[in-house]
Amino acid sequence: MNTQATAKQPKIQQKAKWTIHEVVICVIVGLFAFMCVYPLWYIFVNSFSTPAAVNRGVFLIPIDFTTEAYGEMMKIAGIGSSIWIAFARTITGTCLTLACSSFAAYLLANKDLPTKKLLYRFFIITMYVNAGFIPYYLTISNIGLKNNFLVYILPTAVQAYFLILIKTYIEGIPAELTEAAEIDGAGILRTFWQIILPLSKPIIATIAVFAAVNQWNAWSDDMFFMQGRKSASLHCLQYLLYQKLQQNAVNTQAGAAAGAGVKVSNSTLRMAMSFVTVVPILCVYPYMQRFFTKGIMLGAVKG
Numbered sequence: 001m002n003t004q005a006t007a008k009q010p011k012i013q014q015k016a017k018w019t020i021h022e023v024v025i026c027v028i029v030g031l032f033a034f035m036c037v038y039p040l041w042y043i044f045v046n047s048f049s050t051p052a053a054v055n056r057g058v059f060l061i062p063i064d065f066t067t068e069a070y071g072e073m074m075k076i077a078g079i080g081s082s083i084w085i086a087f088a089r090t091i092t093g094t095c096l097t098l099a100c101s102s103f104a105a106y107l108l109a110n111k112d113l114p115t116k117k118l119l120y121r122f123f124i125i126t127m128y129v130n131a132g133f134i135p136y137y138l139t140i141s142n143i144g145l146k147n148n149f150l151v152y153i154l155p156t157a158v159q160a161y162f163l164i165l166i167k168t169y170i171e172g173i174p175a176e177l178t179e180a181a182e183i184d185g186a187g188i189l190r191t192f193w194q195i196i197l198p199l200s201k202p203i204i205a206t207i208a209v210f211a212a213v214n215q216w217n218a219w220s221d222d223m224f225f226m227q228g229r230k231s232a233s234l235h236c237l238q239y240l241l242y243q244k245l246q247q248n249a250v251n252t253q254a255g256a257a258a259g260a261g262v263k264v265s266n267s268t269l270r271m272a273m274s275f276v277t278v279v280p281i282l283c284v285y286p287y288m289q290r291f292f293t294k295g296i297m298l299g300a301v302k303g
Contacts, residue, residue, distance in 0.1 A: 040278065047272040051265035069272035072264045076244050078235060085149075086216065086237040087280075093153035093215040094208055100157040102204060105166035106192050120167075123160045140225060147231040151221060156214070162207045169203040170196060213281055241273045 045062045046054050047070070053063035073079070107113055108120050145151040173196065181191045197204065219238035226234050248269050 040275075040282075043271045043275050043278075047268060047275050049268065051268055054265065054267050054271075068264045069268040070276075072248070072269060073241070073244065073272055073276070076240055078232060078240060079237075081233050082235050082237040082240045085234055089149070089152040089218075089236065090212055090215040093156060094211040096153050096157050097159065097162065097211040098204060098208055101159055101162040101207065102166050102197065102200065103192060104158055105163045106170055106196055107188075108163070109167050109170040123158075123163055127160045137224065146225050147228060147234070149234055151225045152215070152218070152236075155221075156211070159211075162210070165207065166200065166203055169200055173199055209284060212284055216277070216281055238277065241277070245270060245273065 042059065045060065046058050048062040048065055048067065049058045050064040050066050050068075056063075076082075104123075108116060108123075110116070113119070140146055140151060140155070145154065177195055177199070178191055181195050186194070217238060219236060219242055222234075222236045222239040223242075226239075245266065248264065248266050
């Protein structure tokens with residue numbers, strides 16, 4: 001067969017033309033992005049500005065650049081140990097919440113579980129019925145969790161809201177997978193660890209972000225259950241910053257009444273504390289975001 005050489009057609013370079021519709025969409029998306037980023041940037045520039053500049057108004061760049069607010073924050077007694085406790089409770093508390101909540105959800109998603117509906121309703125009721133703080137405080141004290149690191153992580157090991165989300169997701173996993181594992185001799189723990197957890201990465205990652213944010217921002221349990229000198233080394237970062245903020249508010253008012261120049265005002269210190277506490281959580285989202293995908297079950301079961 002005779003082969004005929006085909007002439008190469010020159011590539012036509014088309015200039016990108018922006019329509020009015022596309023320009024409007026880009027402007028709207030840009031405004032939404034600006035609205036999301038600017039609050040954090042506002043906190044950042046104000047934390048590096050002097051109190052006088054903050055009173056005048058700082059919006060885009062730091063004015064009269066200073067690090068006095070961060071220096072004042074680092075002078076807090078026990079700041080080093082509080083940072084360690086904050087990270088320890090966030091990591092261990094998140095892992096414990098994921099392990100207990102996901103396993104409880106897996107058990108409740110099992111169709112062969114006796115009194116399944118009763119147990120599930122028992123967990124749901126806890127979202128609407130609360131005995132109050134005094135019974136909760138007495139319970140924590142009687143079981144020996146007061147002035148104990150475990151008070152940070154044990155009460156949040158199983159949460160009804162997380163249990164509902166994980167249970168709903170597990171129920172969407174084809175039953176053929178777990179049945180095949182049971183036929184191969186896998187028990188409950190092995191099926192949960194090797195089948196359910198790998199297929200539940202999206203919902204597990206979502207719950208991990210929620211649990212980590214809750215643990216990192218928590219401070220009320222520290223204030224109520226960590227009392228006395230023995231528990232001074234167990235205070236979290238959030239609670240120490242709260243105490244320092246209250247103390248600095250009094251000092252600022254006293255300095256203003258005396259006519260003395262205040263290097264660190266309550267506003268600048270609050271901005272510095274807010275920025276420091278927000279940054280670690282912001283580092284978690286990009287890592288977890290890659291798990292927020294759909295269609296992970298596509299092709300898991302062949303027809």
